[in-house]
Structures are given as structure tokens and as C-alpha cells.
Amino acid sequence: MRIFERLDELYAIGGGQGANRRSGSAGEQRAHDLVSGWLEEAGFEVERDSAANLIGRLRGTRPDLPELWAGSHLDSVPEGGRLDGPLGVLGGLEAVERIGPGERTLAVVAFRGEEVGCIGSRARVAEIGELPGAFVELHIEQGPRLEHAGVPLGVVTAIVGYSRQTVTITGRVGHAGTTPMDNRDDALCEAAERVLAIRNAARAIPEAVATVGVLTVAPGGVNVIPGSVSFTVDVRAPDRGRLDRLLAAIGLETGVGVEPTVMDATVVDAVKAAIASLDVTPLELPSGAGHDAGILAAAGVPSAMLFVRSLNGGVSHSPAEHSSDEDILLAVDALERTLRDLGSV
Numbered sequence: 001m002r003i004f005e006r007l008d009e010l011y012a013i014g015g016g017q018g019a020n021r022r023s024g025s026a027g028e029q030r031a032h033d034l035v036s037g038w039l040e041e042a043g044f045e046v047e048r049d050s051a052a053n054l055i056g057r058l059r060g061t062r063p064d065l066p067e068l069w070a071g072s073h074l075d076s077v078p079e080g081g082r083l084d085g086p087l088g089v090l091g092g093l094e095a096v097e098r099i100g101p102g103e104r105t106l107a108v109v110a111f112r113g114e115e116v117g118c119i120g121s122r123a124r125v126a127e128i129g130e131l132p133g134a135f136v137e138l139h140i141e142q143g144p145r146l147e148h149a150g151v152p153l154g155v156v157t158a159i160v161g162y163s164r165q166t167v168t169i170t171g172r173v174g175h176a177g178t179t180p181m182d183n184r185d186d187a188l189c190e191a192a193e194r195v196l197a198i199r200n201a202a203r204a205i206p207e208a209v210a211t212v213g214v215l216t217v218a219p220g221g222v223n224v225i226p227g228s229v230s231f232t233v234d235v236r237a238p239d240r241g242r243l244d245r246l247l248a249a250i251g252l253e254t255g256v257g258v259e260p261t262v263m264d265a266t267v268v269d270a271v272k273a274a275i276a277s278l279d280v281t282p283l284e285l286p287s288g289a290g291h292d293a294g295i296l297a298a299a300g301v302p303s304a305m306l307f308v309r310s311l312n313g314g315v316s317h318s319p320a321e322h323s324s325d326e327d328i329l330l331a332v333d334a335l336e337r338t339l340r341d342l343g344s345v
Ligand SMILES: [Zn+2]
Pocket: 073, 084, 085, 114, 139
């Protein structure tokens, strides 16, 4: 089928293992050129804005109605997966083509540089062009929740917010051989207890996560009791209340970091209804990763995301990233129904 052939064609760009279309590379440009050709072939009017985002419009007869956009991104991480990004763009193209021209203008969009901080969607909302009345992004889940629930499709209710802070614990340096165990102030032992307490605090708050990823021990001698330890903490949650509750529980500063972005209720409901109409019970879940839909939503564009089940335990940013063909086709059906619902006047 065409969508799978096109996914393969984009995946082959750059050669080597996995997807190789890094932001700003010849590979990303090649993907944009290919998709632009496919849009033109299908009769879409193609715009490249000043941030080089690609917008293909199927013009409606009523320019007074706000546009409805579907899309995602075409750049990848090095050795990335086949579906992260292109699925949302090609799924949007399939869905909009099936719907065909009507009263409202429908568009398929490919944003630049999502993997390097959503530079294309950030530029678009900053100043450079008009924004749609609503945006729907189809994306692979990149996590195991749909697979664990045995559900092929989900709807994203929020993009998690996060705070990254550093904790420093000070103890007392001493000789590893001559300092008795009951006369030590070992900073690493204290840090170990803190790290486990952070894990337990996160487990107690639904949908919240916390990770200690970097730990630096000083002075760092094999025969020296650690005198100081610093470690990073990455805390994420789908709303500010839970984020701050977790930050407070682990003794970190509250009210800081990147705000969570709650998806628009009307667009979320349209995605849910579309999934339900395919006899699937939609799973509602937050996205632990950032996406272009989060940037548009934060800028006030009513937005939501449709997630398709990741297999292989939810691995992503890897050639092992995978969804079944059957789930992908179901997702395109759900996207089509969502756009029909939101686009109806
Ligand atoms: Zn992505």
C-alpha cells in the first residue's frame, strides 16, 4: 500500500541503520522535497514558510472558515525509527485526500527540526504565518502503555511539563581504611538514599516520573570516603499540581521548569469519538515527550494527538521502533474521522 511504500522511501533516505534525517541535513531536505512532490501530485497547494515548514492545502470553498491542519515532522534523530514523524505527515495526507475538497480548507503540515526543540513549529507560532483553527497530530506512542493495555489507539490529554534540577550533598572526606564505620559522613550513602526516595515519591503520584541520570562523586578516589555528591533530577508530570507535589516531596524548588500543556477538550473529544466509532475503546494518556502539537497548543491553537500503539515494548528513537500495519491503517481511519468531524460546518 502507498502509505507503507512512502514510509519506506523516507526511511531509506541517508542510508545506514535506521532513519537518518537530522534537522538541517540534506536528508531532512530530501524528505521535504519528496513529500512536497506527493502533495502536489495529489492536488494540494504547497507553501514553504520562512522557517521552511511545508504546508500543503486542499482549498475549501469558504475562506472565511479557519483552516484545519494535520501533520507532524520529517526530521529524525540519528539512527531513528521509521514512524516517528513521517507517520503523522503521511497519515494526514492519506486522511485529507480521502476526505477531498469541501467547504473548509484542510492542510497537511511537516514542521522542521522537531527533534532539536521543535524549531519549525516554534517559528510558525512566533510570527511567521497564520495558524489553523485546530491541529491534530498522529504519532507513534514511543512508550509501552497502549501495548500493555492491549489497545491500538489512544488520545493524548496533555504534554507533560518538566523540571530539571541539581542536588548537592555534602559529607566529610575521610580515609577509607582508618575511619570507623560509625564515624563517617559519607555523601554517597546519603545520595543513594535520596535517589531511592525520589523513585518512591514519583511512584506515589499517578502519571508522574522522576529520574536521576547523572551523578558526580567527589573527590572520587577508590580509597576516599566521598565528601560531596551532586546529581541531576528530571521530574515530569501532566499538570502543574502534580509536578509541584512531586518536586516538594523530594525537596526541590517548586513552580519552576517547563509548563505542562493540556490538550484542547473539543479536539480530544473528536479524537476519542473517532476511535470509539472504530469499535476501539480509546485510552487517554499524557505524552512524556514533547511534540509539535504541544507547541501549537501552548500558542492557543486547539490541538490534540492521536497515538498509535508502539510494539517491542515501546522502544523509539531506534530502528526497533515498530507499529503493526493493521494498527497504522486503523490510525489513519481514526484521523480521517477526526478531521471529518472537526471540519464539518
Ligand atoms: Zn516525533
